[in-house]
Amino acid sequence: MHVRVVLADDHELVRTGIGALLGAIDGVEVVAEAEDGGALLKLVEGLLPDVVISDLSMPGVDGYAAIAEIHARHPHVKIIALSMHDTAEAVKRAVHSGACGYLRKDAQPFELAHAIRSVVTKGNYFSPAIAQALLAPAEPSAEEELTGRQVEILRLLARGLASKQIAYQLGLSSKTVDVHRARIMARLGVNNLSALTRYALRKGLIAA
Known part of the structure; x- marks a missing residue:
């Protein structure tokens, strides 16, 4: 062979x-x-x-x-x-x-x-x-747990971008990004960026 x-x-x-x-x-x-x-x-x-x-x-x-x-x-x-x-x-x-x-x-x-x-x-x-x-039973995907915009913002947050950078990149206001961030955390039941990053890694939104 x-x-x-x-x-x-x-x-x-x-x-x-x-x-x-x-x-x-x-x-x-x-x-x-x-x-x-x-x-x-x-x-x-x-x-x-x-x-x-x-x-x-x-x-x-x-x-x-x-x-x-x-x-x-x-x-x-x-x-x-x-x-x-x-x-x-x-x-x-x-x-x-x-x-x-x-x-x-x-x-x-x-x-x-x-x-x-x-x-x-x-x-x-x-x-x-x-x-x-x-x-094993499948976990819900990020797209099933969050809106498309929230997934987009989460991916950028997990890559280390600040709210102002994300706002500029997506054509949003910093306040809008902060509102999305708060809603993402509430939806996922987490309260810090480290937990958000771990979630993004687990769901394959960012590379390890």
Whole structure:
């Protein structure tokens, strides 16, 4: 079995480590590496690998969007999502995007090899813990809990922008932004920016 892999992660140290582990697996060849989703899409288009291993949190085109695009264009390419998070929402979102496997970044080397062989021969790979996350009841999405404008403002707040900056960017008054912020906090039952940021991370509104 010869498996050609394209690896994507925005952290060079992570790519180097995982690339070395992949290179030690008999029959596996890392043919290219990408540091963001846009580069990943171009590499897959040109190389048509057997397997893509992609981080979910990347700048620009994030892993979810890249996975969805690859799956739509090349459904035969097996995609393994890579993340430090294994919440039910993250796993389900990755699978819905087109991933047929899911690995935590701190997975043991033997699991990486097993995942690649499983997606190639069986079509999917999910560890018992990840499979349990897939079966867990789904949490409501941010879009179900908040209005579109509130989601937009929450995303910017979680990125560290002040009310004046958000107001300027969205063409609103600072007072309007503050009102939305208060309503968001009341709706979610939180009372500080740290809690809002954790919520945004959990819901995938910002990258980790």
